[in-house]
Amino acid sequence: xxxxxxxxxxxxxxxxxxAHPHNGKLVGYLLLLAPALVVWWVVYGMLPGFSxxxxxxxxxxxxxxxxxxxxxxxxxxxxxxLMLLTLVVFGVGVIRTFFTPERTRRVLAGKRESAGNVLAxxxxxxxxxxxxxxxxxxxxxxxxGVPMGxxxxxxxxxxxxxxxxxxxxxxxxxxxxxALYLGTGLAIAIVAGWVLGKLNLEPYVEDWVMKIRxxxxxxxxxxxTWTDRIEAGFHAVKDIVGKVWIYVVIGIxxxxxxxxxxxEGFMASIMGKDAWWSVPAAVLIGIPMYSNAAGIVPVVxxxxxxxxxxxxxxxxxxxVIALSLPEMIILRKVLKPRLIMVFAGVVxxxxxxxxxxxxxxx
Amino acid sequence: xxxxxxxxxxxxxxxxxxxxxxxxKESGVAATVEKIADFQQIASFGVFSTxxxxxxxxxxxxxxxxxxxxxxxWLQ
Numbered sequence: 001x002x003x004x005x006x007x008x009x010x011x012x013x014x015x016x017x018x019a020h021p022h023n024g025k026l027v028g029y030l031l032l033l034a035p036a037l038v039v040w041w042v043v044y045g046m047l048p049g050f051s052x053x054x055x056x057x058x059x060x061x062x063x064x065x066x067x068x069x070x071x072x073x074x075x076x077x078x079x080x081x082l083m084l085l086t087l088v089v090f091g092v093g094v095i096r097t098f099f100t101p102e103r104t105r106r107v108l109a110g111k112r113e114s115a116g117n118v119l120a121x122x123x124x125x126x127x128x129x130x131x132x133x134x135x136x137x138x139x140x141x142x143x144x145g146v147p148m149g150x151x152x153x154x155x156x157x158x159x160x161x162x163x164x165x166x167x168x169x170x171x172x173x174x175x176x177x178x179a180l181y182l183g184t185g186l187a188i189a190i191v192a193g194w195v196l197g198k199l200n201l202e203p204y205v206e207d208w209v210m211k212i213r214x215x216x217x218x219x220x221x222x223x224x225t226w227t228d229r230i231e232a233g234f235h236a237v238k239d240i241v242g243k244v245w246i247y248v249v250i251g252i253x254x255x256x257x258x259x260x261x262x263x264e265g266f267m268a269s270i271m272g273k274d275a276w277w278s279v280p281a282a283v284l285i286g287i288p289m290y291s292n293a294a295g296i297v298p299v300v301x302x303x304x305x306x307x308x309x310x311x312x313x314x315x316x317x318x319x320v321i322a323l324s325l326p327e328m329i330i331l332r333k334v335l336k337p338r339l340i341m342v343f344a345g346v347v348x349x350x351x352x353x354x355x356x357x358x359x360x361x362x
Numbered sequence: 363x364x365x366x367x368x369x370x371x372x373x374x375x376x377x378x379x380x381x382x383x384x385x386x387k388e389s390g391v392a393a394t395v396e397k398i399a400d401f402q403q404i405a406s407f408g409v410f411s412t413x414x415x416x417x418x419x420x421x422x423x424x425x426x427x428x429x430x431x432x433x434x435x436w437l438q
Contacts, residue, residue: 101411101425128425133411135370135401140410212405330370333401 026227033230044083051076070260077252077298081171085248085294086241088167093236096128097229101137108146108154113197116150121189124157134327135334142205143212149197156347157189160322164244165293172301180358181314188318188350195346204339244294251298258302271308273362278312279355283348286319293321310362315355323347363393363437368404369413375399378413378427385433393437 055072056063104127108120129137134155141151161182170178202210224232271278300313328340335343367382369375379397386393398404407416411425415433422428422436 105410128411133372133425136404136410136412139401139405143405208402209405212402 026225026230029227029230040083040087044080047076047080047083051079066260068260070256073259074252074256077172077255078249081168081248081252081298082241082245084167084171085164085244086237088163089240090233090237092126092163093233093240094229095126096236097224097232099123099127101127101129101133101140104154105141105144105146108141108150109144111147111150113147113149113194116147117153117190117193117197120146120150120153120193121157121161121186124154124189125161125163125186127154127158129158135330138331138334139209139212142209147197148202148205149193149195151193152196152343153189153193156192156322157186159327160189160318161185162293162321164240165297165317165321168248168293168297172297173304177310177314181318184314184354184357185318185322188322188347188354192346192350196343199342201339201342204336204342206334206336209334247295248298251295255298255302258299259305262302262306271303271312273309273312273359275312278309279315279352279359282312282316282355283319283352286316286351287323287344287348288325289320293317296320309359311355311358311360314358315351318351318354319348322351363391364418365393365395366398366407366416367395367413368398368407368409368416370399370401370404372412374427375413378415381428381430382415382433385430385437388430389434389437391437 051072054075055061055068059071061068061071104123107123108116111119138151138155141154142148166178166182169181271282296317300317303313304310323344328344331340331343365382365386367375367379369378375397379395382395386395404410404412404414407414407421409416409421409424413427414424415422415428415436417436423432
């Protein structure tokens, strides 16, 4: 107990000492953010006109030509998507400072199945999580009394319902597809977690995991000022946008190429509605693949434009970002192979179901 | 001083280790830095989001890469 008392006392002192400069910094940030947002808004509104001007007047490419289509798509979508991404990543970065894995665990511990599954899937969106933390997080949740099915709902939702994918789908395909992705992603996490919980899979967790006793009191208290939160937003932008912009650009460039040069309906035969096998094939191909959402969504958008069915393409995307071989290999440390197979199987079936549903609805 | 960087070896964990090593060098404090990748050991600290930094048995940060300034203040 002593270290904890000492620690919280030190933190308080530190906060008191630095209260003044922190406030000054906060005002500075707010003065910077407000005009930045206005500039963002104005520039975003000007993008369609600007890309047309650049393509047809400055570069002098003929309107309606394949090259013109490709270049206009590239010059409009690249800045549009990068701007949306910056805004959302900043916002999510700030929101995530309110949801630490520790707090999420406290909320979920002792929750019953069903309500717990829903809550876990929702918290999976906003709790900061990187796939390399999957194992310690699994241990931390399960040993603290979070039911296993609820833990799985979290572990499915966290990578699958991804803010980058959401932004890209919204920017490139509109709010309806983005909402469908959000809704079905959550539904898969909730239902798959619930099913896994019902299967009584505890014996298939490695034995040492259940023996671990964790003591949450050892963790440092999480006290953050608004300055910290805004800085976390900046940090997220630098970190995430800095890392994925190149994939976005490459993805959009490939998409632009497909736009202008691949004939209409080309994808219809292999990824179209009538090819019933395309959904399970898309999921099977997607599971071992590991890519981030940033690179895959622009290609998805272009494939859709050429006759690929929405459900098939969404299923492929979800399988790629939700399940990956590296993650399974990491999870093998705590889960016996049989449980990993069941986990991948249940999530894969859920994704395939969503694929068929959309192909049927659209 | 005994410093442990907990993390399975992802990019952020490596960054955390790098920052800790830099801070130790800068401060001139005599400290050993150990990287712990074993999940069983990580869990035994009560830590379940990585990277995490433990100094003399006390968990200083979990789930994010600390800034060099933070690490320097812990070393004092």
